[in-house]
Amino acid sequence: AQSVTQLGSHVSVSEGALVLLRCNYSSSVPPYLFWYVQYPNQGLQLLLKYTSAATLVKGINGFEAEFKKSETSFHLTKPSAHMSDAAEYFCAVTINQAGTALIFGKGTTLSVSS
């Protein structure tokens, strides 16, 4: 079965600093990987997804993630944090097999200070 581990339940950065949110996955077959963001009292919004095409994936709001098979990682980065990036971020995995669904990590709360 596939699973996702997000390292660090809370990450704090200063405005303008690099954002790095870590995600490691476990899957016996090639995975599809996703990053979602959740703002307070809202549902989840897709930031980006990896589906076996380019290993460097660019998403919305300046975020990107790199799929590294050798490290089983799919870390999310943004060169310069903005106050509006403060939210909870979820990494998720699924596989191309009937009967499976998205499996989420426990989430990382990003705080951005001025």
Added chain:
Amino acid sequence: EAGVTQSPTHLIKTRGQQATLRCSPISGHTSVYWYQQALGLGLQFLLWYDEGEERNRGNFPPRFSGRQFPNYSSELNVNALELEDSALYLCASSPKGLDTEAFFGQGTRLTVV
């Protein structure tokens, strides 16, 4: 285009009662997923419906059940409510294909007292 809509937005029930949560997917989406987001536990996969059939369920007891209607809307039923069932219940929909994006609703906040 309307997004995924869930009703009600808030629901307060007493322990032992039943709760019914509803979800309308985006037009054209045939898959509906239900997730439970309890404090500190992240999103736990509950149920997946596609074309009216239950395709998969997570590690939840049988008192969590649901169904999908011919118009692809869905209901989640929770029987014999327990205090630990208090959580945000999120519904998502997607078109066919496991590599497609799942679009989430705003959720139903269920409080069991």
